[in-house]
Structure formats: C-alpha cells, structure tokens
Amino acid sequence: MSRPVRTLVVWCPDWPVVAAGRPGTEPVAVVAANRVVAASAAARAEGVEEGLRRRQAETRCPRLVVVGHDPGRDLRAFEPVAATVESFTPAVEVVAPGLCAFATRGPSRYFGGDAALAASVAARVDGVLGETSPSGAPTCRVGVADGLFAAERAARLGTVVPPGGSAGFLAPFPVGTLGDDELADLLRRLGIPTLGRLAELPVPAVLARFGPAGAGASRLARGLDERPLAARTPPPDLAVAAVLDPPAERVEVAAFVARGLAERLAQRLADRGLAATRVRVEAETEHGESMARLWRHDGGLTPAALAERVRWQLDGWKTTGGLSLLRLTPDEVRPDDGRQLGFWGGDRAAAERAARALARVQGILGAEAVVTAVLDGGRGPGERADLVPWGESRPGERKLGPPWPGRVPPPAPASVHPAPPPVEVVDASGAPVGVTGRGAASAPPARLSIAGGAWAEVTAWAGPWPYDERWWSGVRGTNAVAGLRGPNAVAEPGSRSRRARWQVTTTAGDAHLLTVEGGRWSVEATYD
Amino acid sequence: MALSLRHVATLVAPVALAGERLLPVLPALEPLLPAAGLRRGSVVAVAGSASLALAMVAAATAEGSWGAAVGMPTLGPVAAAELGIVLDRFPLVPRTEAGGPGGWPAVVAALLDALDVVVARPDRSVRPDDARRLAARARERGSVLVVVGGATEGAAGRAAGGAAWPAAAWPAADVRLTVARAEWVGLGGGWGRLRGRRLEVVAGGRGSAARERRVALWLPHPDGGVAPAEPVPAVARPAGVEERPA
Numbered sequence: 001m002s003r004p005v006r007t008l009v010v011w012c013p014d015w016p017v018v019a020a021g022r023p024g025t026e027p028v029a030v031v032a033a034n035r036v037v038a039a040s041a042a043a044r045a046e047g048v049e050e051g052l053r054r055r056q057a058e059t060r061c062p063r064l065v066v067v068g069h070d071p072g073r074d075l076r077a078f079e080p081v082a083a084t085v086e087s088f089t090p091a092v093e094v095v096a097p098g099l100c101a102f103a104t105r106g107p108s109r110y111f112g113g114d115a116a117l118a119a120s121v122a123a124r125v126d127g128v129l130g131e132t133s134p135s136g137a138p139t140c141r142v143g144v145a146d147g148l149f150a151a152e153r154a155a156r157l158g159t160v161v162p163p164g165g166s167a168g169f170l171a172p173f174p175v176g177t178l179g180d181d182e183l184a185d186l187l188r189r190l191g192i193p194t195l196g197r198l199a200e201l202p203v204p205a206v207l208a209r210f211g212p213a214g215a216g217a218s219r220l221a222r223g224l225d226e227r228p229l230a231a232r233t234p235p236p237d238l239a240v241a242a243v244l245d246p247p248a249e250r251v252e253v254a255a256f257v258a259r260g261l262a263e264r265l266a267q268r269l270a271d272r273g274l275a276a277t278r279v280r281v282e283a284e285t286e287h288g289e290s291m292a293r294l295w296r297h298d299g300g301l302t303p304a305a306l307a308e309r310v311r312w313q314l315d316g317w318k319t320t321g322g323l324s325l326l327r328l329t330p331d332e333v334r335p336d337d338g339r340q341l342g343f344w345g346g347d348r349a350a351a352e353r354a355a356r357a358l359a360r361v362q363g364i365l366g367a368e369a370v371v372t373a374v375l376d377g378g379r380g381p382g383e384r385a386d387l388v389p390w391g392e393s394r395p396g397e398r399k400l401g402p403p404w405p406g407r408v409p410p411p412a413p414a415s416v417h418p419a420p421p422p423v424e425v426v427d428a429s430g431a432p433v434g435v436t437g438r439g440a441a442s443a444p445p446a447r448l449s450i451a452g453g454a455w456a457e458v459t460a461w462a463g464p465w466p467y468d469e470r471w472w473s474g475v476r477g478t479n480a481v482a483g484l485r486g487p488n489a490v491a492e493p494g495s496r497s498r499r500a501r502w503q504v505t506t507t508a509g510d511a512h513l514l515t516v517e518g519g520r521w522s523v524e525a526t527y528d
Numbered sequence: 529m530a531l532s533l534r535h536v537a538t539l540v541a542p543v544a545l546a547g548e549r550l551l552p553v554l555p556a557l558e559p560l561l562p563a564a565g566l567r568r569g570s571v572v573a574v575a576g577s578a579s580l581a582l583a584m585v586a587a588a589t590a591e592g593s594w595g596a597a598v599g600m601p602t603l604g605p606v607a608a609a610e611l612g613i614v615l616d617r618f619p620l621v622p623r624t625e626a627g628g629p630g631g632w633p634a635v636v637a638a639l640l641d642a643l644d645v646v647v648a649r650p651d652r653s654v655r656p657d658d659a660r661r662l663a664a665r666a667r668e669r670g671s672v673l674v675v676v677g678g679a680t681e682g683a684a685g686r687a688a689g690g691a692a693w694p695a696a697a698w699p700a701a702d703v704r705l706t707v708a709r710a711e712w713v714g715l716g717g718g719w720g721r722l723r724g725r726r727l728e729v730v731a732g733g734r735g736s737a738a739r740e741r742r743v744a745l746w747l748p749h750p751d752g753g754v755a756p757a758e759p760v761p762a763v764a765r766p767a768g769v770e771e772r773p774a
Contacts, residue, residue, distance in 0.1 A: 350644075351617075354594040357642030358619055361635050365626040373605030373615045385605035390619050409721050411748040412606035414579035444718055460715040503722050509710035511722055525604065527712070527722060528578050 004147030004224050005103045006163060008118060010085055010125055011155035012078075012140045014038050015098025018129070019077035020067045027061050029054075032069035074098065081140070084128045088121060099155075101148055114144040114160050122158075145169060149220045153177065166223030171196025178217045183210065187217075195221040207288060215288050238272075239329035240265045247286040247322025251314045254283070254323045258310035262303040265328050276330035281310050284325040308356065312363030358390050379407045379467060380501075381513065381525045382416045406467045408501060413513055413525035420522035421451040423514060425458075425504075435464045435500050435516060445504060448514075450523055456506040463502030464516065551588040551644060551672060554612065556754045559743045560705055560729060562736040566645065569667040573698040575677035576707030579607060579747060580729065583754050584674055584705075585645045586612035593617070593644035598636055599624055600649045600676065610752065624651070633658040640671045649676040656699045663700035675701065703733040708742070714750065724750035726757050 012018060016030040016038035027043035029036045031054050039048045039057075046061035058064050074097035082100055086092045088111075092102045104114055111117040122142040129138050143154025145161035150170055154161050161169045173195045175184040192198050198206070199221040207215040240261045248254040269276055284290040306328065314323070358370050370390035378384040425433045427443035434442040441464060447455045499517040501524065506512075511527035550565030558564040566572065566588065574581040578600070585595045586608075594617045597603050601622040609615055621639075624631040632651055639646045640662065650659075666673045675698045698704075708730045714723025724746050731741045744757040 350592070350594055353642040354617075354619075357638050358596075360638045361621055364631065364634055364638070365621070365624060369623065369626060370619055370621050372619050373608070375606065375609055375615070381604055381606055387605075387620070387622075410610060410752070411722065411724075412604055412610050414577075414582060414604050414607040415602040416604040417602055441718065460712070460720075461718060462715055462720055463718075503715055505712045505715055505722070509712075511712045511715075511725070526602075527725070528576075 004150075004166065006105060006108070006114070006144065006146055007101050007148050007151040008104045008108075008114070008121065008142065008144045009095075009099065009101045009148065009151040009155040010081070010121060010140055010142050011152065012081065012098040012125075012129070012138065014040055014138070015078065016069060016074055017067075018138045019070075019074045019097065021077075022065065022067065026065060027063060028065045028067060029057050030067050030069050031057075037069050080128050080131075081125055084124050085121065087124070088117070095148070095152075099152070101151060104144060108144075118142040118144050118160055147220075147223055150223055167199060167221075168223075170221060170223055171199065175217075175221075178220060180213060180217065183213055183217060186210075199223075211286065238265065238268050238274075239327060240268065241325065241327035244322070244324055244326065247324040249322045251311065254314055254326060255307065255311040257326055258314075258328075259303070259307040261326060261328050262306040262310070265306070265330065266303045269330060274330075279306060279309075280327075280329040281306075282325070282327040282329070283310075283314060283323055285321040286324045287321040289321070305359075309359055309363065312360045362390065377404055379404050381408055381412050382418075384412075406465065408465075408513065411527070413511075413527045415526040415528050417523055417525060420515065420524050423451070423512075423521045423523050424449045425502075425514065425516075425521050432519070434519060435466070439464065439466050439500070445502070448504065448506065448512075450512075456508055456510070459505050459507055461502060461504040463504075463514075464500030465502070466498050466500045549670070551593060552591055553584060554587045554754050556745055556747075556756045557583060559741065559756070560731045561703060562733075566672045567702070568644075568670040568672060570702040571663045571666060571673045571675065571698075571700055572703045572705065573675045573677070573701035574705045577710070577727065577747070578603065578676060579611065580705060580707065580727065581647050581674050581676045582608050582613060583611045583747060585618075585647055585672075586754075588645050588672075589614045589617050594642075595645040595647065596621060596639045596643050598639065598646060598648040599632055599651055600647070610748065611754070629653045633662060636662055636673070637665050640665045640673060641669055643671060645672045645674060647674045647676060650698070659699045701733065702735065703731065703737045706730045706732075724748055 017028050017040045020028065020030060022028040022040065025042055026040065027046055027048065028040040029043050029048050030038040034054050036048060036050055036052045036054065036057050039050065043057075043061055043064055046064070048057045048061050048064060052060075054066060058066070078097045078100075082092060085100055085102065089102050089107045092100055095101055104117060108114050108117045111120055119142075122140060125140045125142075129140060141155050141158040143151050143157065143159055143161070145151040145154040146163060146166040150161060150166035153170060153173060171194060174193060175187045175195060175198060177195065178184055187193075187198060192201070198218060201218065203215065203218055206218040210217070242257050242261055244254065244257060248257065265276070265279075282290065310326070310328070362370050368389050371387040372390055374386045374388055376384055376386050425445045425448045427433050428446040429443075431443065433445045436442050445458045445461050447457055449455045499515055502514040502516065504512055504514060512523050513525040513527070515522050515524045549568050550563055551568065553561065553565055561567075561572075566584065572584065574584065582597075582603075589595050590612050595613070596619050597608075598621045600620070603620060603622070605615055605620075608618065621635055624635050627634055632648070632654055636646055636648050662673060665671075706729065707727055709726075709728040711726045712722050712724070713726070714720050725748065727745045727747050729743050729745060731737065731743060732739075746755040746757045749755040
C-alpha cells in the first residue's frame with residue numbers, strides 16, 4: 001500500500017460525441033446496442049441520458065442525431081490529444097478514450113506547481129481540440145490529485161486537490177461514483193451513502209463483508225489507488241492481464257491461465273519485433289495480497305519459459321486465498337534479433353536443466369539470491385570477484401588489466417568474510433600490536449582472539465603489507481599510519497588512513513588474512 | 529577395421545545406470561573415495577575445510593557438470609577458481625533465509641533435481657528428516673550432495689563464530705571426510721607468505737567407505753593445485769619453499 005502517486009488527469013467530456021465529429025451545439029447521441037452511451041450537452045438539455053433506449057431518447061428529443069458507437073474511432077480521435085499530453089511527459093497513461101493521466105512529479109516542478117501545470121496542459125489540449133473540430137470547440141478539463149481515482153473526480157470539476165487531501169476531497173461524493181452499481185446499491189441500502197462514510201469503515205470488516213470488490217472500493221474511498229498508475233513509455237501497452245473469476249484456488253489453474261497470457265504477450269511483442277528481457281509478473285489474491293516479481297533473462301523469455309516462471313513464483317508464494325488477478329508486463333524490451341543465447345558451451349540440455357532449476361530457486365528466494373561469480377581485477381580476495389545475479393547480462397571478457405601491485409599473493413582464501421569479525425592481536429607481553437611509522441610491525445604478534453573468543457597462539461606471521469586504496473576519496477580514517485592512532489581518532493576532512501594486511505597461522509592450524517586499519521584489527525578472510 | 533570394431537563396441541555397450549556412474553575428482557583426491565570418484569546419488573560430508581569441499585567438485589565442473597554452492601556466504605570465488613572450479617557452471621546461492629525455515633532444504637532439493645553436484649552448508653533450521661529426504665532425492669536423481677561442516681568447524685567457523693550443523697553429525701552421509709591435521713608452509717616469524725598446506729584427511733563412512741583411511745594431501749600445493757603428500761611432514765617439504773629468507 002504505497003502512497004498514491006500525484007496524478008494529473010485530462011478529461012474530455014462527451015468524448016464519443018466529439019470523436020464522431022459533431023459540434024456540441026446540436027443534440028447528438030452515440031448509441032451502442034440500442035442504448036445511449038454518450039450525449040451532447042444540447043441533447044442532455046432535452047432530457048437524453050446515458051442508458052436510455054434509442055427509441056426513448058428520440059421521443060424525448062425528436063431532432064436528435066443518432067450516431068453509432070465506434071470505440072476504434074474514439075481512440076483514433078484521441079491520439080492527437082494523447083500526443084499533446086505526451087509533449088509534457090513521456091509517461092502518459094491513456095485510461096480510456098477521452099481520459100488520460102500522468103504522474104506530475106517531474107513536470108509539475110518544471111512548470112512551477114500543479115496549478116500552473118494544469119493550466120498549461122488545459123490550454124495546449126484545448127488548442128488541439130479547437131484545430132480538429134473548429135465548430136463547437138469542445139474543451140477539456142484538467143484535475144490534479146493524489147491517486148488516479150481522485151484525480152479523475154478532480155478533472156470533472158476542473159480543480160487541483162492539495163497533496164494529501166484526496167480522502168477529504170472524495171468524502172462527499174456518492175458511492176455511485178465508484179462505478180460498481182451493484183455494490184453502490186447495496187452500500188446505499190446499508191446506510192453508507194458517501195465515500196466518506198465508506199472510508200470510515202475498518203478495512204478488514206469491508207473486506208469480510210463485501211469481498212475484493214468492497215476492498216477495492218474502500219481503497220478508492222480512502223484516496224488510495226485501486227491499482228498503481230503504471231507509467232509506461234510509448235509504444236502503448238504491451239502488458240497482458242487476466243482477471244480470474246472465480247478466483248483460482250489451485251496453482252495449476254493459474255498456471256494454465258499464465259500460459260495463455262504468456263502466449264498473448266509473446267504475440268504482442270512479436271508483432272512489434274520486440275523481445276522482453278525483463279517481465280514483471282504480478283499476482284493478486286481475492287484477499288488483497290499481492291506479489292510482483294521481475295524476471296529477467298537476456299535471451300528473451302519464451303512463452304514456455306515465462307509460463308514456467310509464473311508457476312514457480314506462484315509455487316513459492318504462500319497465499320491465504322484464491323488468485324484473482326494475474327498480470328504480465330514487459331518491463332524492458334529490446335529488438336528481437338532472433339538470437340537465443342547459448343550457455344557457455346558444454347552439454348546444452350544440462351545447461352537448460354540447470355537454468356530451469358536456478359530460475360526455480362529464484363522463485364523461492366528472489367532473483368538476487370542466485371549469483372554467478374565473475375573474476376575481476378583487484379587486490380583483496382573479496383575485490384577480485386563480482387557477483388552477478390543469475391540470468392543478468394554479465395560483463396564480457398573482462399581484462400584483468402594491469403598488474404595489481406600489492407595484491408594478496410595466491411593461494412586465495414576459501415572463506416572471505418562479508419562482515420569481517422573483529423580480532424584482538426597482542427604481542428608476548430600482552431600489548432596490542434600495531435604498525436610503526438616506517439610500516440613495520442611494532443612487535444611480533446604472539447596471540448590472537450577472534451570476536452572475543454579463546455586466545456590462540458600465533459605460530460607464524462608475515463606483514464604488515466600496507467595498502468592504500470581509493471586515497472582520492474579522502475573520507476575514511478585518519479592521516480596516521482594504521483595503528484598509531486587510537487580508535488577514537490576523529491577523521492579529518494581530506495585525511496585518510498592506510499591499511500595493512502597480515503597473514504597469520506595459529507596453533508589450531510588455522511590461517512587467516514588479517515586487516516588493521518586505524519588500530520582496529522579484523523579477519524578479512526580465512527584459509528580453511 | 530579396428531576403429532570400426534571399437535565404434536561398434538561402444539554402440540552395443542550396456543547403458544550405464546545413473547547409480548553406477550561416477551563424477552570425476554582430482555587425482556589426488558581419489559584415495560579418499562572408495563570408488564575413486566563421486567558416486568552419483570551419494571552424500572559426502574566434509575568437516576573442517578571449505579577448500580576441501582570445493583576441491584571435491586572441481587574436476588566435475590571442469591568436465592562439463594553443473595554444480596552450485598548453497599548457504600555459503602563466505603565462499604571465496606577466487607579460491608574456487610584456483611582449485612579448478614569453472615565458475616560459469618557453478619552458480620552460488622549464498623543465503624537461503626528469504627525462503628523461510630524450509631528455504632534451505634527446498635533450494636537444495638530443487639538444485640539436486642537438475643545439477644550434478646551441490647555443495648551446501650546446512651544452517652541450524654535443517655532437521656534430520658530433511659537430511660534423509662535430500663539423500664533420497666540425490667539417490668533418485670543421480671546427483672551428489674556435498675555437505676560442508678557447520679560453522680563451528682574449521683578455521684572459518686572459528687572466525688565467524690556461528691554455530692550450525694556439524695558435518696560429522698550429518699545423517700545419511702555415505703562418505704565422511706574430516707580434516708585431522710592442517711599445517712601451512714611458507715610463513716615464518718615475520719617473513720614469507722602462505723604457500724601451501726598439508727592436510728591429513730580421515731575418510732570414513734558406511735558401506736564400501738566404512739574402512740577408515742588416512743590420506744595426506746597438499747591443498748593447495750605450493751605450486752598450485754592439489755597433490756598427494758608424504759604422510760610424514762618433515763620429509764614432505766617441497767622444493768621452492770625456503771627455510772629462511774636469504
């Protein structure tokens with residue numbers, strides 16, 4: 001439940017009428033399946049309402065011009081408007097013909113506030129509308145609010161709702177605005193006439209009584225978005241989604257739907273000559289739980305591979321209820337050049353089997369949990385390997401580059417501690433060992449104790465091997481050679497400390513790579 | 529003619545069952561294993577040395593098998609590569625906490641299904657039942673599970689301080705390898721550097737591995753790689769390791 005995105009909505013009233021190319025001054029009704037779906041202002045003045053039968057409408061207004069509804073025409077006619085709005089920000093979401101939205105965060109700052117942005121958008125869109133249909137001159141309305149639903153309401157009133165004011169703004173609206181007649185009717189009969197009253201009810205109670213639809217309505221009434229505004233870049237929507245009604249109780253059912261979705265997505269991508277390298281798989285349960293995970297694969301995800309990943313994701317996700325929504329969104333696409341990456345030689349079948357198993361593990365733990373190590377230049381044992389998430393593009397043949405002076409000599413330690421444990425190193429008299437100004441040991445180390453553990457005798461040691469990396473960053477440590485200043489030394493700006501590595505072996509047969517910096521010793525790695 | 533006969537012989541040879549096939553190990557490690565290789569479907573428990581566990585799977589990955597390491601956040605990829613592991617075919621799953629208490633066995637089982645070898649360090653949440661189930665899974669799929677001793681064992685364990693499953697107590701292990709002694713050479717009192725380590729490994733187990741064997745190894749050898757060592761330390765000091773600096 002993230003905070004709703006501050007959204008600007010452009011609304012063109014009576015869009016099907018405008019798209020039909022009729023001036024708003026004459027009474028026009030757009031009719032689909034013998035019912036009025038839109039009417040011009042003049043027609044409304046004569047009593048023509050949405051939902052009337054054609055015959056009834058003609059009775060109320062004898063000179064009514066009846067136009068057949070054509071959704072394709074509506075969309076085509078809206079394209080210039082959408083393009084105009086896209087000149088403000090590329091991430092425009094067309095909600096429906098006549099209605100588009102975008103997140104205001106960037107553009108608003110550029111244009112000096114939401115109100116100024118709204119005025120600017122309205123002026124530009126009105127200009128375009130005036131060009132396309134000079135007669136009648138339809139106008140648009142622009143509204144800004146937190147969340148798409150509130151912004152749509154605001155657009156109808158042509159106002160800017162202050163940040164955080166969506167819930168208060170929506171409170172007086174009747175529940176009918178939710179667009180779910182059945183639910184609205186029920187709410188009204190239960191004595192919940194407005195969105196404000198609905199928002200006051202506890203969410204779990206609403207969910208328990210009215211199910212997912214009620215929960216969605218409650219979210220909207222509280223000024224939250226039912227669904228997040230997906231900022232997408234043109235070309236338009238490639239996402240595919242399926243609403244599962246009734247909700248799927250078994251993973252198999254959802255997986256079957258996922259397979260169909262994946263095929264549809266692949267078809268859409270193929271039509272545009274694209275391959276998805278990253279796909280977001282989103283699932284929601286009827287209880288409002290939701291999970292989204294990004295799947296990335298350099299070779300492009302085939303429908304079968306994608307369907308399998310959806311299945312693994314669902315397998316790894318313990319839900320309390322049936323699955324009500326499944327959505328696949330290509331998050332990153334690239335031109336499909338027909339290349340299917342091979343797996344680094346070897347037995348191809350084995351490689352594919354391994355790839356499937358690893359993707360499955362990613363389904364259990366998340367995509368970042370499986371990594372491939374790629375060797376790289378560097379000095380310390382931990383710096384010489386990059387961990388790249390499985391399936392992500394790996395840096396190509398990395399040149400290990402120039403020699404790395406001061407590199408820890410081989411053999412490399414088998415255990416490198418991500419969080420180096422502290423260690424206490426003392427000489428024969430029990431005094432802490434440090435590094436002198438000339439870069440030598442202050443005394444031979446005699447005993448060490450790792451993380452406050454038992455003392456072990458040092459049998460052999462070598463060091464210190466000073467190293468001084470990223471001296472240009474100049475923020476860490478002190479100017480003194482490691483060990484000369486105590487741990488309480490304050491870092492001066494522009495100063496740095498030198499660090500030194502040691503190798504030690506102990507009576508237990510252990511061998512460690514120790515690091516000392518600013519008097520603090522730690523176990524960087526262990527040769528075990 | 530002889531060539532074609534040999535060709536026919538390979539064609540008519542009986543198909544080797546998964547359980548009978550071996551994954552190769554480095555020559556120096558062969559004496560540790562009763563079959564001189566990693567028998568598919570078996571579980572090997574290694575106590576006291578992460579590098580020994582990595583060395584066990586190095587030859588297999590080098591010859592085209594896929595492997596993975598699970599639950600080993602400290603694993604040093606450079607050391608793995610030095611031992612001969614092909615990192616491209618050896619992905620790492622450092623942490624399994626995101627999968628909840630059943631995460632470790634679930635991940636290991638998923639990987640045993642498809643990969644030839646899985647090196648895994650069990651965390652505390654793993655129950656003996658899980659261990660037996662994983663052994664059955666490995667037997668069924670013809671893969672090899674190498675269990676690395678818990679964090680209380682070995683030098684890294686002493687450094688990390690944590691506690692987990694000791695490999696010696698891991699149920700359902702066919703072969704158990706325990707480091708009895710380790711001695712590093714090349715490092716003196718303020719001079720030299722770590723060059724090689726002589727390990728004395730005790731191999732035991734059940735079935736054909738029940739007879740206890742003691743094997744001395746260079747892991748790593750001062751010249752790199754893994755090599756057999758003479759059992760008596762004083763004799764086994766190789767050339768190139770100076771007694772004292774000049």
